[in-house]
Amino acid sequence: MASIALGVDVGGTFAKIAAVSPDGKILRLDEMPTDAGDGAKPFVGRLLRLLQIWRKQGIRPSALGLGLAGDVDHEHGCLRLTPNLPGWQGFCFRDAFKRALRLPAVVENDANAAVWGAYATELKRRPRHVIGVTLGTGVGGGLIVDGRLHRGATGTAGEIGHARVAMSGARCHCGARGCLEAYAGKYGIVRTARELLRARPDSGAVLRRLVPNLKALSPKCLKAAADQGDPIAREVWRRTGTVLGWGLANVVIVFNPDVLVFLGGVSRAGNWILDPVRRVFHEHPFGTSLRHVTLRCAVNPNGGCVGAALLALEDRSGR
Ligand SMILES: [Zn+2]
Structure with missing residues (x-):
């Protein structure tokens, strides 16, 4: 060995x-x-x-x-x-x-x-240009350019989670406001769910039944509720995926990758998160790179x- x-x-x-x-x-x-x-x-x-x-x-x-x-x-x-x-x-x-x-x-x-x-073991055809986005408590990323990991000048390339998607928005764990992570990280997703549950007290019966204690809200139960047709859970994913789509569209337009691969626990939401990202990409008028890129979710934990x-x-x- x-x-x-x-x-x-x-x-x-x-x-x-x-x-x-x-x-x-x-x-x-x-x-x-x-x-x-x-x-x-x-x-x-x-x-x-x-x-x-x-x-x-x-x-x-x-x-x-x-x-x-x-x-x-x-x-x-x-x-x-x-x-x-x-x-x-x-x-x-x-x-x-x-x-x-x-x-x-x-x-x-x-x-x-x-x-x-994920690139070496799950993307068997080894596309040349790949963006990887890790969706967990935080949002991270990595760039593969011409088949090699691109680290950048200081080794910090690919930190997609701290790209700003709102002028003055939710507070990110890094201290800034309006970062992508503040909306698409676990804590951002849960915050969106709490806000919607508060604003719509007569909606979200499935989600409220699945999670009687709102402190236990998680992307996992939001996926389960969305699968069962809960309108609040579905709205949470629509909003999360839309903001993620805005942030990633910027990166795709600049970088023109073949594949965009999602990793991490939150990516198990699958199409609940991919569909709104696809919609944002599809609706963007400057679309050559956005229509070329293939979206994937990695499976190896x-x-x-x-x-x-x-x-x-x-x-x-x-x-
Ligand atoms: Zn940040």
């Missing part, structure tokens, strides 16, 4: 760790709590202990890729800034892994890693690990 790589996808609550073959197959998968409050160094220590157990069981990787939520300095393998992993800023993961494991390590923004995972591992293998072979 000389050419397998480890891929680690670090979320705010859990980290997924996978041993991945060069063709993107997961050979082993584990999960451990991130315990972000303890800091980055103890996290790395716990991860190393797990990997030592794997080594004893015969898993001998040749590289390691780490996907982190935040602004990642890919060149130096450090985390510059992150709202989700407080206290982890400035930690140089690449050096820590290199010292402890004697393995080349790649540190990547988690959305970039997930988009690369472990694409972040796979992408991080494959980027590590690619980096190693490119040296």
Whole structure:
């Protein structure tokens, strides 16, 4: 197993760790709590202990890729800034892994890693130009240009969630107002649902029955309610998808991709979110690029690990 790589996808609550073959197959998968409050160094220590157990069981990787939520300095393998992993800023993961494991390590923004995972394993025809959009608590993205991950000048290319879609609008987790994420991130979708439920007290019976406590509102139950014909849930998806369509139309017009692929938990809403995006694209008069692009939803929930591992293998072979 000389050419397998480890891929680690670090979320705010859990980290997924996978041993991945060069063709993107997961050979082993584990999960451990991130315990972000303890800091980055103890996290790395716990991860190393797990990997030592794997080594004893015969898993001998040749590289390691780490996907982190935040602004990642890919060149130096450090985390510059992150709202989700407080206290982890400035930690140089690449050096820590290199010292402890004697393995080349790649540190990547988690959305970039997930988009690369989906590109390498789910878009079999390998289109040349792809935009990936991760829809979860936040909204992230990654760009593939001419078959390669495009990181940009500072490694922060593809941060679609913080493109502004409203002049002065809802507050985003980044601190700005009117970001796409403030409408299409989980918290934005739930806020839209609460506003509609308050404004239309006689509507939304299915949704109110499914979620008696509005604190438990989630994209998952909004999809279930929409499937059952609930008018408020359907209106939430129509509004969310429309704003998403506006934001993404700007990117598609500038970038002219072949495929736009959605990833992450909220993308499981499928056509509830794709249909309004398609409608916005279709109605736009400047439409060549908007009608060329194919919309897809990725299905592999472990694409972040796979992408991080494959980027590590690619980096190693490119040296
Ligand atoms: Zn923002």
